[in-house]
Amino acid sequence: MDVPKDIRHLAGKTSWQHSLSTAEPNLAAQRRAAWSSHYKGEVIRLRMLLTQQAQQSADVLVDEALNKLASFSRSMDLAVASELQKLASIVRSSWSNAHAQAVERQHLGEVWTSLLDPEPPEIPSIDDDEERRRFQLRAEILESNAATSGIVYQELARELLARGVYEPLHFAISYLPYLVPAIDLSTKASYDRIAHAYLSRLAEHTFASWPVGIREALRPVVIPPTTNSPVPTSTEASPALFATTSALVPNSHHTLSEAFDLWRRRKRITGKDKTADEFAKAIARFEELSSTSAIEAITPAMVRTFISLVEQLPFRPKKAVSALPLTEQIALAHAKALPTLSPPTVGKQLTALRAILSVAKDAGWISSNPAQGISVEGAAWEGDERDHFSDEDMRRIYASPLMTDPDACDDTMFWVLFLAPFHGSRPGEHCKLKPTEIVQDDGEWVMRFRRDRRIRPTAASTSETRPRRQKTRSSVRDVPIHWILLEAGFAEFARLQRDCVAEWLFDDLEADKYGDRYKYLSRRINDALRKLGIHEPDKSFYSTRHTMKREGRRLKIDNQSLDQLTGHAPVSVGGRYGQGSPTETLKADLDRLEFRSVPWDDVVLCAHKRLQRFRIIKKHS
Known part of the structure; x- marks a missing residue:
């Protein structure tokens, strides 16, 4: 692998070379992949080191520039205060002409910005108008006093640094090369490093000129409102004088x-x-x-x-x-x-x-939510949901020993695997079923997915006693049982569980500390799918839900039926009227699903063998 030119001086060579020590192609490919992965990581590490070195160099150059300014100003405090004032003037003037005039009046003693000037583009900093008003008021009180100069404007430097606002500050930074010619602002990367160092230096400076204990003295003395007291208006005392640190x-x-x-x-x-x-x-x-x-x-x-x-x-x-x-x-x-x-x-x-x-x-503890309006890029769904299983995937799963050998897995895993593709339910929903919820409705066998009535929880509540919840209101529904499952004896399995007064249809599942009865089974099923050769990262057992809907659309089954079966909310307002399709309609649509690549006869035969063994176990238990 060639070493990228930008890090060759750090790597000490132009390429990384290793003998794979084998002539066997598959083994050679594995070893090459391992080395390739190792050195891709090394490229990242060295480039981070290069970035750190470049930033450290920028820090040194900015320190040199500020030291020169300090010698001109007779102290570092005065130099930093002057830079902070310049920085604040640029930012405040971008908020509006009114703020620009306030800056001029405060620092120049007169206003010369014309009201006819177009409003400038805002520099991202303090966004809320009320917060800007309070900032201006604090600045007029404290920044005009030599003893507290910089104490308000440092807040702004910290805000700009946190947001990574560099380019709009070019006017404040552009003179630095005149102080230290080695400072390079010719590229965006070099400019950003200098700007970062500049803002960091201003934000972190400790002013020796400030009175001892000034921050504690400025701590609010007004008790913030409680849940029973009104929120103060903008004309009353703010609960925090400095809200940015x-x-x-x-x-x-x-x-x-x-x-x-x-x-x-x-x-x-x-x-x-x-x-x-x-x-x-x-x-x-x-x-x-x-x-x-x-x-x-x-x-x-x-x-x-x-x-x-x-x-x-x-x-x-x-x-x-x-x-x-x-x-x-x-x-x-x-x-x-x-x-x-x-x-x-x-x-x-x-x-x-x-x-x-x-x-x-x-509760009235704060006047606004500081996290409101902030988002994480890429956090919302962007179309990269679980993929469906292909016909080959379905054959690989349902023709495997998992579904044809009675001894390949436990009965619970078998039945949950069997139920999933035909009914499109969320896999975990089957694990919440009780034997009494497999019933006949108008002559048709159905699964009744329900939530428990809310019970008042106590500290002694266990995962087994917590009420069951469903993801949405549409998740509470009756789903007919597919004819192949009935032929396989699923209703008989439920009857046997009901006769022995089992609390859960699948009573051997272990719940986690939150009462989730599906978590551990999910891991076992997905591990089994990987062993069958289904390695795509966007495929898991949950893909059966997508597979059922895709197969339904192929067979031109009505979307309303598909949504009702899977527990999805109707898309249209009209679809919400009438409480959905009747059971016989859903049953007719559901029974059309057969997944052409799967030899279901072998799976049904396996189910019969499991059921025969299950009867014997229950008879002697």
């Missing part, structure tokens, strides 16, 4: 944990709950990465920074890695080119944070 609100009155507890109470969640655990994990990550738990201190910039960091966390790290602090996990993921969290996973973290902050807003 958590360090300025060290003793906030409400925390994310309190908001999370309030969310749980509103959702009536007690004991173990999967969504609650996912939300708790997102909050813990936010608190660790942002170094704050104070609700009032959280800003949109902090949320965006959190998202950008979560995107860099390793995907399914080993225990030794997951035990590390999150920042170390991110560094390790970069160093070893580990796969990172997918956009949908990152999106769930944002959803959790937004939901908890929404509860805090409803």
